[in-house]
Amino acid sequence: MNIDFVGRHVPLDDRIRTHTERKLERVLKFLAEPVEVHVTLDAEKYRQIAEIRLSHRHGTVRAREENADVLEAIDLAVEHLERQTRRTRKKTVDRRRRGSRFAAGVRHWPFDVLARESLGKGAERRIVKSSRLEIKPMTLDEAALDLESSRNEFVVFHDAESDKVSVLYKRRDDNYGLIVPEG
CATH class of the missing domain: 3.30.160.100 (Ribosome hibernation promotion factor-like)
Known part of the structure; x- marks a missing residue:
């Protein structure tokens, strides 16, 4: 030095x-x-x-x-x-x-998140549809472009910058919202 x-x-x-x-x-x-x-x-x-x-x-x-x-x-x-x-x-x-x-391929994430016990007492709600989502590694800008070009209301992606699974969604006021897990 x-x-x-x-x-x-x-x-x-x-x-x-x-x-x-x-x-x-x-x-x-x-x-x-x-x-x-x-x-x-x-x-x-x-x-x-x-x-x-x-x-x-x-x-x-x-x-x-x-x-x-x-x-x-x-x-x-x-x-x-x-x-x-x-x-x-x-x-x-x-x-x-x-x-x-991520050379091995795209990871899949089961979307069976809700359970009957978590709904509370007396709730007769049930899961009607279960889906599997592809979680692709991408940046926030790429996720915004993907959301803009698709008809979906949200995109689940693996954030390449923070190394976490995140959700980008369209808001009613035509802006975007981002959900990032803590921890």
């Missing part, structure tokens, strides 16, 4: 350097390859600006934050970088997993 510091109107002392290096260690745990970091600190009237650019094999990530305190600006910029690197890392891992996980 190579860190370059540039200070414009900000004295670069060891306290700022060690604080920045310690905070950047959290971000660098998401990246296995060698990384080059460029930190620029700038001071204007009443604000301190921290700009951090992180270059690695897969691209460049940049964060720019400002605050009244230079250390707080650094902390905010590092948090921004951490969110970005975590998101890009998760995307690459999900892309690798997506191809092998």
